[in-house]
Structures are given as structure tokens and as C-alpha cells.
Amino acid sequence: xxxxxxxxxxxxxxxxxxxxxxxxxxxxxxxxxxxxxxxxxxxxxxxxxxxxxxxxxxxxxxxxxxxxxxxxxxxxxxxxxxxxxxxxxxxxxxxxxxxxxxxxxxxxxxxxxxxxxxxxxxxxxxxxxxxxxxxxxxxxxxxxxxxxxxxxxxxxxxxxxxxxxxxxxxxxxxxxxxxxxxxxxxxxxxxxxxxxxxxxxxxxxxxxxxxxxxxxxxxxxxxxxxxxxxxxxxxxxxxxxxxxxxxxxxxxxxxxxxxxxxxxxxxxxxxxxxxxxxxxxxxxxxxxxxxxxxxxxxxxxxxxxxxxxxxxxxxxxxxxxxxxxxxxxxxxxxxxxxxxxxxxxxxxxxxxxxxxxxxxxxxxxxxxxxxxxxxxxxxxxxxxxxxxxxxxxxxxxxxxxxxxxxxxxxxxxxxxxxxxxxxxxxxxxxxxxxxxxxxxxxxxxxxxxxxxxxxxxxxxxxxxxxxxxxxxxxxxxxxxxxxxxxxxxxxxxxxxxxxxxxxxxxxxxxxxxxxxxxxxxxxxxxxxxxxxxxxxxxxxxxxxxxxxxxxxxxxxxxxxxxxxxxxxxxxxxxxxxxxxxxxxxxxxxxxxxxxxxxxxxxxxxxxxxxxxxxxxxxxxxxxxxxxxxxxxxxxxxxxxxxxxxxxxxxxxxxxxxxxxxxxxxxxxxxxxxxxxxxxxxxxxxxxxxxxxxxxxxxxxxxxxxxxxxxxxxxxxxxxxxxxxxxxxxxxxxxxxxxxxxxxxxxxxxxxxxxxxxxxxxxxxxxxxxxxxxxxxxxxxxxxxxxxx
Amino acid sequence: xxxxxxxxxxxxxxxxxxxxxxxxxxxxxxxxxxxxxxxxxxxxxxxxxxxxxxxxxxxxxxxxxxxxxxxxxxxxxxxxxxxxxxxxxxxxxx
Numbered sequence: 001x002x003x004x005x006x007x008x009x010x011x012x013x014x015x016x017x018x019x020x021x022x023x024x025x026x027x028x029x030x031x032x033x034x035x036x037x038x039x040x041x042x043x044x045x046x047x048x049x050x051x052x053x054x055x056x057x058x059x060x061x062x063x064x065x066x067x068x069x070x071x072x073x074x075x076x077x078x079x080x081x082x083x084x085x086x087x088x089x090x091x092x093x094x095x096x097x098x099x100x101x102x103x104x105x106x107x108x109x110x111x112x113x114x115x116x117x118x119x120x121x122x123x124x125x126x127x128x129x130x131x132x133x134x135x136x137x138x139x140x141x142x143x144x145x146x147x148x149x150x151x152x153x154x155x156x157x158x159x160x161x162x163x164x165x166x167x168x169x170x171x172x173x174x175x176x177x178x179x180x181x182x183x184x185x186x187x188x189x190x191x192x193x194x195x196x197x198x199x200x201x202x203x204x205x206x207x208x209x210x211x212x213x214x215x216x217x218x219x220x221x222x223x224x225x226x227x228x229x230x231x232x233x234x235x236x237x238x239x240x241x242x243x244x245x246x247x248x249x250x251x252x253x254x255x256x257x258x259x260x261x262x263x264x265x266x267x268x269x270x271x272x273x274x275x276x277x278x279x280x281x282x283x284x285x286x287x288x289x290x291x292x293x294x295x296x297x298x299x300x301x302x303x304x305x306x307x308x309x310x311x312x313x314x315x316x317x318x319x320x321x322x323x324x325x326x327x328x329x330x331x332x333x334x335x336x337x338x339x340x341x342x343x344x345x346x347x348x349x350x351x352x353x354x355x356x357x358x359x360x361x362x363x364x365x366x367x368x369x370x371x372x373x374x375x376x377x378x379x380x381x382x383x384x385x386x387x388x389x390x391x392x393x394x395x396x397x398x399x400x401x402x403x404x405x406x407x408x409x410x411x412x413x414x415x416x417x418x419x420x421x422x423x424x425x426x427x428x429x430x431x432x433x434x435x436x437x438x439x440x441x442x443x444x445x446x447x448x449x450x451x452x453x454x455x456x457x458x459x460x461x462x463x464x465x466x467x468x469x470x471x472x473x474x475x476x477x478x479x480x481x482x483x484x485x486x487x488x489x490x491x492x493x494x495x496x497x498x499x500x501x502x503x504x505x506x507x508x509x510x511x512x513x514x515x516x517x518x519x520x521x522x523x524x525x526x527x528x529x530x531x532x533x534x535x536x537x538x539x540x541x542x543x544x545x546x547x548x549x550x551x552x553x554x555x556x557x558x559x560x561x562x563x564x565x566x567x568x569x570x571x572x573x574x575x576x577x578x579x580x581x582x583x584x585x586x587x588x589x590x591x592x593x594x595x596x597x598x599x600x601x602x603x604x605x606x607x608x609x610x611x612x613x614x615x616x617x618x619x620x621x622x623x624x625x626x627x628x629x630x631x632x633x634x635x636x637x638x639x640x641x642x643x644x645x646x647x648x649x650x651x652x653x654x655x656x657x658x659x660x661x662x663x664x665x666x667x668x669x670x671x672x673x674x675x676x677x678x679x680x681x682x683x684x685x686x687x688x689x690x691x692x693x694x695x696x697x698x699x700x701x702x703x704x705x706x707x708x709x710x711x712x713x714x715x716x717x718x719x720x721x722x723x724x725x726x727x728x729x730x731x732x733x734x735x736x737x738x739x740x741x742x743x744x745x746x747x748x749x750x751x752x753x754x755x756x757x758x759x760x761x762x763x764x765x766x767x768x769x770x771x772x773x774x775x776x777x778x779x780x781x782x783x784x785x786x787x788x
Numbered sequence: 789x790x791x792x793x794x795x796x797x798x799x800x801x802x803x804x805x806x807x808x809x810x811x812x813x814x815x816x817x818x819x820x821x822x823x824x825x826x827x828x829x830x831x832x833x834x835x836x837x838x839x840x841x842x843x844x845x846x847x848x849x850x851x852x853x854x855x856x857x858x859x860x861x862x863x864x865x866x867x868x869x870x871x872x873x874x875x876x877x878x879x880x881x882x
Contacts, residue, residue, distance in 0.1 A: 618795075619835075622802040626809055633813050645812055645821050648862075652832065655851075659836050664847040668854055675858045682869050683876075 002060045004074050007044050008128060010037055011121030015114045022110035030109045031099035034117060038091035041124070045084045052081050053488045055495070059130070059194075069191050073130035078492025082331065083127035083249075083256055085489070086338050090248040091120050093467035097346050098240035100463040101353060112152060112238070119145035123249050127256055131191045132181040139177060139221075142253060143170040146245050150237040162233035165558070169230045173220025177257070180213030184264070197263045197499065211265045214257065215274055222254025224312060225282040228305045229554045235297040239349030242297060247304050247341035255308065255334060258315050259497050262327075266319030266498075269411075276406075279313025280424050282306065287431035291438065291538075292545040296348045296358040299435055300341070303384065306428060307337045310399060313425075317406040318497070325405060327497050329398030331490045336383065336391040336478060343471035344380040344439070347373055350460040350468070351443060360438065365448030370459050372469075374444045379472040385436035385531075386429060386524060391478035393524070399425065400520040426523055433531030434538070441535075586707060593710040596718060606717055609724040620660060627653050640685055648678040665748045794838050801835045822866040829859030 014037045022030045048058065058076035065071075076084070095116070102109060122145055125138030144167075151163035183206045185191050188199045201207050218224075223231040234246050245251070258275060265271040286306025293299040311330045318327030350373050351366070352358045367374050379390060386396030403425045407418030478485065534541070576587070600606050627650055634646035651674030658667035735747050735755060744750035752760050808831065811824035833855050840848045 619798055619802060622806070626805060629809055629813065641818055642813075642821065645825060648825065649809065649812060649828070652829070656832060656835065659839055659848055659851060662843065662845075664851060667848070667851050671851065671854050671858055675862055678862065679865055682865065 002062075002074070003044070004058065004060060004076065004128075005062060005072070007041055008074065008124050009121065010041065011117040011124065015117035015121070018113045018117065019110045022113075029099050029104050030113050031095055031102070034113045035092060035095045035099070037117065038088045038095060038120065042085065042088035042092055045081060045088055048076060048081060049488055052076065052078055052492045055492060061130075064134070070133045071131055071191075072134050073192060074128050075130035075194060076128060077496040078489060078494070079256070079259055079331075079496040080127045082335065082489050082493050083252065084124060086252070086335065087120060087123050087127070087249050090244060090338055090342050093342065093346075093470055094240045094244040094248075097243070097349070097464060097467040098238070100461055101240055101349060102238065112149075115145050115148040115152070116241070116244070119149065119245065119250070123253065126253055130193050132185060132193060132196070133191055135193070136174070136178050136181055139217075139253065140171070140174050142250050143167060143174055143221075146170070146234070146250055149241045149245060150234045152238055152241065153236070156236065158233075159236040162230070162236040166230040166234050168562075169220050169227055173217045173227065176213045176220075177217025180210045180215075180217060183210035183213065193260065199264075201264060202268060207265075208270060211268075211271060211274075214261055214265075215278075218254035218257040219278060219312075220254070221257070222251050222308050222312065223282075223305050224254070224278050224309060225285055225305075226554045228282060228286065229558055231305055232293075232298050232301040235295070235301050239297070239345060239352065242300075243342050243345030243349070246301065247345055248338040251304060251308055252311075252334065252338070255311050255315065255330075258312060259327075259330070259493075262315065262319050262497050263499050272316055272320055275316030275319065276313050276421070277316070279309045279311070279316055280421060280428075282309025283313055284309075284424050284428045284431075287428045287435065290435040291431055292542070293435075294359055294361055296351065296360060296363075296439065296443065297345070299360075299439065300344055300348060303432070303435060304337075304341055306432065307333070307341065307384070310425075310428075311337065313421075314399060314402050315497075317402050317421075320406070320409065320411070323402055323405045323409070324494065324498065325398060326402035327494055328486075328490060329395055329402050331493050331497075332398060332482070332486070333392075333395035335485065335489075336395045336475070339471045339474045339478065340380045340383040340390070340392060343376060343468045343475065344384065346464075346468040346471070347377045347380060350464055353464070354455075354458060354460055356455045360442045363443045364446035365444070367444040369448065370444070372465055373460060374440075376465070376468045376472050377440055377444065379475055380468075381436040381440045383475050385433045386527065389476065389479050391475050391482070394479060394482055396429065397520045397524065400523050404519060422523075426527065429523075429527045430531045430534065433527050434535050437531070437535045438538075586704075589707050589711050593707065593714050597710065597714040600714070600717055600721070606721050607724045608720055612724075612726070620657075623653050623656055623660070640688065641682075644678055644681045644685070647681070648674060651677070663748075665746070791842065794842050797838050798835060798842075801831050801838070805831045805835075818870050819867075822863060822870070825866075826859055826863045829855055829862070833859075 014034065018030060018034065021033050025033075051058070059074070061071045061073040063071050095113075098112070098116075102112060119142060122138045122141035126135055126142060129135040129138060147163050147167040150166055151159045153159045184196055184201075187201050187204050187206050187210065188196045190196060190199075201210075220227040231246055231251065235242055237246070262271075283306045286302045286304075286309055290299050290302035290306065293302060311333055314326045314330035314333065317323050318325075318330060348358065351363065351370070354370065354373075355363065355366070357363065383390030383392035386392045400422070403421040407421050409418060576583075630646045630649040630653070634643045634650075637643050637646065651670065655667045655670040655674065658664075658670055735741075735751060738744050738747045738750040738754075742750045742754040744754065805828050808824045808828040812821050812828070815821040815824060833852050836848050836852050836855065840846065840852075
């Protein structure tokens with residue numbers, strides 16, 4: 001087994017061990033044991049970098065269900081490695097942070113770390129899987145782990161609501177993804193992503209459905225418009241989880257998917273506009289909504305939504321194969337976003353932990369009390385706003401370059417609509433700047449009011465600060481040495497997203513911290529100036545948020561939709577599940593008439609060949625008339641006794657028919673059974689009231705008449721048709737030798753106990769069960785005699 | 789000739805059964821119906837007997853006996869039901 005497999009499965013193995021460690025080593029915080037896992041994986045991934053940077057690819061496969069072509073194939077290229085490093089690296093920092101954040105005494109740490117490790121393993125599985133079915137399996141596992149983590153404090157109503165919402169939306173997307181992946185495998189006849197990528201599918205009739213379904217999967221996971229609504233509600237999770245899942249890793253699974261399938265779908269106009277358009281709308285809407293939030297984590301959630309939109313938008317632009325900068329920017333911002341958003345979430349967690357609140361209306365004046373936290377917040381926020389000297393500046397400049405280049409393209413209607421992209425991007429950046437400022441200034445500046453805080457405010461312990469500090473250092477490092485990761489990580493990842501395009505040339509030293517007085521710089525300057533002005537006048541224009549009614553939000557739609565669907569379903573169910581057996585029989589009969597009668601009519605199956613029929617004798621006609629008379633009597637009578645006598649008449653005449661048709665055994669049995677049945681009916685009547693007058697309306701009776709006539713006619717037609725359609729002769733000649741074969745002169749009895757004795761045995765069983773049933777029904781009326 | 793006579797007998801038996809059936813349907817009271825049913829049973833016995841002769845077989849003699857027994861038991865139970873409202877007595881104290 002390759003070391004890589006072991007590495008990918010370590011989180012699951014550790015998840016098994018965590019409860020044991022929690023129980024038997026209670027003195028040490030369980031997080032310390034868990035910390036080993038992501039660090040080990042991270043080091044292993046680091047070791048892979050040089051090999052991947054040279055353009056090599058690590059491929060390996062372990063059979064899982066080989067007969068179905070489903071194997072756990074692992075595939076490491078630049079793209080997967082970036083995600084692998086992010087997952088394990090941020091994972092290590094988050095675990096370290098959680099050791100100080102999660103109290104050993106109060107929290108159920110074993111649950112926390114088991115879920116976290118399952119999530120980590122699932123996420124690694126998603127990015128390294130080559131087999132799409134395995135990828136889908138891990139994809140769903142991330143959804144489930146996220147569900148468990150969001151509802152970690154399951155006693156809270158809001159946690160449960162958020163967990164359910166995120167599960168509903170991401171599983172919806174996950175199922176769409178599964179359908180898309182299956183369509184892909186149908187088109188290419190393989191489950192391997194590498195082989196799917198090499199196939200040219202454009203023009204295939206399933207191409208567009210597969211694209212749409214996969215995009216729905218990606219957009220729901222990555223909280224893209226309009227599926228973004230679950231992410232703010234997922235903020236009920238513990239802050240380390242928000243930092244890890246809902247900023248750095250899980251929400252990027254959709255981005256991974258878009259990037260991974262760009263070689264398959266990219267270069268088409270549908271993909272370009274769907275991905276770019278959704279991305280830019282999400283970017284704008286997320287940044288716009290973030291400004292109005294009062295909760296720091298909600299603000300960060302909307303900011304995550306908007307930043308994910310930015311990355312998706314860049315991937316869409318980059319898929320055109322002409323703006324390679326955009327793909328580069330997307331990957332670069334992917335890394336940058338993980339660093340600064342992880343840092344910001346941890347900082348917000350610290351603020352929450354040390355002040356007892358996350359509400360910006362209560363916070364303020366913490367600058368001098370929490371200087372380190374303040375510094376970290378500045379670094380994270382300014383990076384998010386796109387200011388130098390932080391890495392967000394570089395990726396924002398690259399973003400502007402991407403949209404500007406895209407707007408100059410002469411394809412995909414960009415010559416007319418292209419100008420919209422930079423404008424929207426610029427507006428969104430202004431809002432990003434504003435909420436970044438709110439994060440820093442409203443939390444840390446202003447006056448410190450002691451009365452507002454429930455607990456004594458002080459600087460966080462060092463352990464809690466290590467992780468965000470580490471990320472802050474990374475933010476700075478990425479700014480000053482961007483080309484180190486560009487050459488080692490981003491280049492192989494780009495060739496994974498755009499295979500065959502770069503051929504090793506291109507982006508070296510692409511990132512320059514200062515690249516002259518270009519349009520992008522002026523755009524950034526504009527963002528800063530306008531953003532500052534707008535921030536200063538925030539009170540004067542924040543009324544526009546009031547004017548957007550609550551009904552406009554997708555949350556309203558989601559909530560009403562859920563309630564509405566439930567109501568609709570219960571109404572429909574109440575409509576047809578009446579609880580009256582009569583109605584259900586009506587459904588069954590109508591269905592039978594429609595299906596059987598319909599197939600008779602539509603398929604033109606009815607045939608009638610009177611040639612083979614026997615002759616009809618006079619006494620058969622007379623007996624038939626007797627049966628019909630008795631049947632009409634049963635239907636029309638007002639007295640139960642008359643009805644039973646009518647039924648008895650029918651039964652006895654049937655016995656006579658058996659006589660006429662030369663079946664003495666049947667006649668004997670029929671007579672006895674009929675007598676017993678009539679006697680049983682009589683037995684019941686002692687306890688039953690007289691038949692009441694028909695209280696239902698004429699319409700009801702007419703409907704019943706029509707249905708019963710329909711059933712009768714259909715059955716008759718089918719019987720006639722079957723009689724006229726004998727496909728082969730009967731096999732009864734075999735049984736005529738019964739004396740030779742079984743030593744019996746009575747064929748019927750020989751068949752019953754010799755040729756087909758098995759059926760008889762089971763019929764005896766049926767009678768036995770019926771007997772026991774009747775006995776227990778009579779003898780064991782639990783509700784009445786249990787105290788006897 | 790012989791067969792013709794048998795068929796005529798069957799015809800009259802059928803008429804007799806139909807007349808009995810009319811009484812079953814119409815029968816102003818329940819005893820009328822029960823009596824009619826008993827008559828029908830006896831007619832059926834005769835009919836089955838004639839059938840046996842017509843089909844030249846002894847296989848239906850069992851049925852004749854059985855109908856006789858059942859018709860008797862049936863009439864008795866109906867009568868008991870009409871008279872007392874139940875058929876099998878429920879012993880309470882023993």
C-alpha cells in the first residue's frame with residue numbers, strides 16, 4: 001500500500017482512537033493527540049512539492065469494487081496538492097487553536113475531534129480522488145461531517161436549524177453532483193477523472209445537463225448565489241469549525257470541483273457565463289450583505305461568500321483559455337483567502353472568547369486591551385480589503401487584471417457586456433473595503449465601556465494567538481515572496497486546470513508587487529478613496545438596507561419554501577389518505593381499470609375467436625340466470641340475512657356448475673366450504689346492526705357503479721381475450737397417466753398430494769395460521785382482559 | 789328417448805329451483821326464505837342425481853349425500869338462529 005493512502009486514511013484511523021484517548025487520558029487535552037495528524041499530513045505534502053513542481057504527477061490505485069470499475073484511485077497534481085496543503089496546514093492551526101478555545105471541562109471534546117477528523121479525511125479524499133464515485137463518497141462525507149459540526153452544540157435551536165439548512169442545501173447539491181458525474185461517466189465510459197478530461201465531449205447531447213448538474217453541486221457547496229444562505233447560519237458552529245470548514249476548506253470543495261472540471265467544460269460559452277456570472281453576482285451580493293451584519297461571524301460569513309464568488313468568477317474568466325492570469329489569480333487568491341479568513345475567524349473567536357459577545361454594536365475600544373489581537377485583525381482585514389503590504393493586495397490586483405483583460409475579449413458577447421465585469425468587480429471591492437474597515441474599527445476603536453461587557457476583558461492566552469499569528473506571518477510572507485509559491489505550487493496547478501496550454505512557459509515572475517501606474521492601481525486607489533468616504537458616511541446611507549424588505553432575501557424564500565412544501569405535502573396527503581378503506585379500494589380499482597383496460601384499448605390487445613368455444617346447454621343458461629338473480633339480490637337487498645342467503649345460493653349454484661363441468665372433488669369441497677362460510681356469516685350477524693339506509697349521495701353511488709362496471713367489464717374482456725389467445729396446448733395429458741406415475745386413479749387428488757404436493761402443504765399452513773389467528777383474536781383481547 | 793325424459797326432468801327441476809329462488813328473493817319473512825332454500829337444496833339433489841345418470845358416472849353420489857346433510861344442517865342452523873339469535877350455545881357455567 002502506497003504511503004499516500006495511509007496518509008489519506010490517517011484521519012479516519014485517528015477518529016477511531018479519539019474516544020479512547022478522551023476516556024483513558026483525561027488529563028491531557030485530546031486536541032494535542034489530534035494535532036499530530038494534520039501536522040504529519042502537512043509535512044508529507046510539503047515533501048511532495050518538489051516533485052509536483054517539476055511537473056510530475058503521482059498516481060496510484062487500490063481496488064475497491066473492481067467489478068464495477070470503482071477503485072480508490074489517488075491522483076496528486078498541482079491543484080490537488082494546493083488543497084491538500086491548505087486542508088492539512090489550516091487543519092493543524094485550527095486544531096492547535098481549538099485546544100485553547102474548547103474547554104476541556106465543559107465540552108464533549110471526543111465528539112468534536114471525531115467529527116473534525118472525519119471531515120479532514122473526507123476533504124483530503126475529495127481533492128485527491130481520481131475516481132468520481134469515490135470523490136462523490138467523500139463529498140457527501142464532508143457534508144455529513146459539516147452537519148455534525150455545525151450542530152455541535154445541539155442543545156441550541158439555532159445550531160440545529162443551521163445544521164439542517166446546510167445539510168438540506170449541500171445534499172441537494174451533492175445529489176445533483178452525483179447525477180452530473182454519472183452523466184459524465186456515461187459519456188466517457190470511465191470513472192476516472194483523468195480519462196474524462198482527455199475525452200472531448202463538446203457537442204455531446206449530455207454535455208450541457210452534466211455541466212449544469214455538476215455546477216449546481218459546486219455552487220451549493222461553495223455557497224454561491226442563490227445557494228449561499230446556508231453559510232451565515234452555519235456560523236452557529238464553534239469558531240474553530242467556522243474558521244476551518246466555512247472559510248478555508250469545505251466551501252472550497254466547490255471551487256476545487258469547478259477548477260477540476262474546467263478542462264472538460266471550459267471553453268464553452270455556457271460554462272464561461274454560468275461560472276463567471278454566478279461568481280460576480282455572489283461577489284457583489286455577499287460583499288453588499290456583509291456590510292449590514294451586526295454579528296462579526298455573520299459578517300465574515302458573507303465576506304467568505306463574496307470572496308468565494310471572486311474566485312469562482314476568476315475561474316470562469318480563466319476557462320476562456322485567453323486570460324490565463326485569471327486562473328493564476330484564482331489559485332493565488334484561494335490560498336490568500338484561506339490564510340486571511342482563517343486568521344480573521346480565529347481573531348473573532350478570540351474577541352468572542354474574551355469579551356463574551358460578537359455584536360459590533362456592543363464592541364468597541366478594545367485596541368489597548370487586546371493589542372496583539374488588534375494587530376492580527378488589522379493584518380487580516382487589510383489583506384481582505386486588498387491593501388498593501390498584504391497578500392490580498394496582490395490577488396486583488398490580479399483579479400482586476402483578470403476582469404479587465406476579460407472585458408477586452410472579443411468573444412462570448414464580451415465586446416458588448418464585458419464592461420460590466422470590471423464595474424461590478426470594482427463596486428464589490430468597495431463594499432469589501434467597507435466591511436473590512438467595520439471589522440477593525442468598530443471592534444477595536446472608539447470608547448471602551450466596561451458596562452457593556454459581561455466578563456473582564458483581557459488579552460487572549462498565547463496559545464490561542466499562535467495560530468492566527470502564524471497565518472498573519474504567512475499573509476506578509478506571501479506578499480513579499482509571492483513567486484516562491486507561484487513557481488512551486490501555482491504553476492503545476494495551472495497546468496492541471498488548463499492542460500496542454502502552458503507547456504511549461506508563461507507565468508514565471510508573473511507577480512510583481514509594484515507593476516507601474518496601471519489601471520489596476522488606479523482602481524485600487526479608487527476603492528480606497530470611495531470606500532473611506534462611504535465608511536465615513538455609513539450612517540447616512542445605511543438606510544438602503546432597511547428599504548430592502550425581508551421578503552427579498554433568499555432566507556425568507558427558503559423558510560417559506562420549507563413550510564410551504566410541508567404544508568402542501570400534508571394537504572395532499574390529507575386529501576387522498578382519507579383513512580377510509582372504501583376510498584383506497586376505489587383508487588386500486590380505478591388504477592386497475594386504467595392500466596389493464598387502457599393497455600387493452602391502447603395496445604389493441606383485445607381478440608375474440610369463438611371458434612374454439614364449447615357449446616352452451618340449456619341448464620347452464622338456467623343456472624347462470626340463477627346466479628345473476630342471486631347476485632342482484634345481494635346488491636339490492638336491505639337485510640343482511642337476505643344478502644347471506646343470496647351469497648349461499650351463488651355458492652351452491654357454483655357447486656352445481658362444478659358438477660356439470662365434471663369436477664366432483666371441487667363440488668364436494670365447495671358445498672362444505674360454502675355451508676361453513678354461510679354459518680360463519682350468521683355467527684357474525686348476531687353482533688352486527690341491520691343494514692342502514694344508503695346515506696351517501698347519488699354522485700357517490702354513480703361513481704361506485706361506474707367503477708364496478710369498469711372492473712367487471714375489464715375482467716370479462718381480459719378473460720375473453722385470454723381464452724381466445726391460447727398460445728400452446730395444455731400439459732394435462734401428462735397427469736392422465738397418474739396411475740402409472742403415482743398409483744392413483746383420482747387425478748385431482750394425485751396432483752394435490754403427489755405431483756404438486758408442495759402447494760398443498762403451504763395451503764395447510766395457511767389454514768393453520770388462520771386457525772391460530774382466529775383463536776388468538778378471540779382469546780387474547782389485550783385491552784379488556786389483561787387484568788384478569 | 790331415455791335421455792329426452794331426463795332432460796325434461798332437469799327442465800322441471802330448474803323451473804322448480806327458479807320458483808324457489810323467487811321465494812328466496814321475495815319471501816316476506818325469513819322462514820319463507822329458509823324453507824325455499826331447503827327446497828332448492830332437495831331439487832339440487834335430484835338434479836345431481838339426474839346428471840349422474842346423464843353422464844353415466846357414479847362419482848357424484850357423494851355429492852348427493854353431502855347436499856342432503858348440508859341442507860339439513862343449514863336449515864337447522866337457520867331455524868335456530870331465527871328462533872334464538874345464535875347457533876352455538878355459549879356455556880358459561882360448568
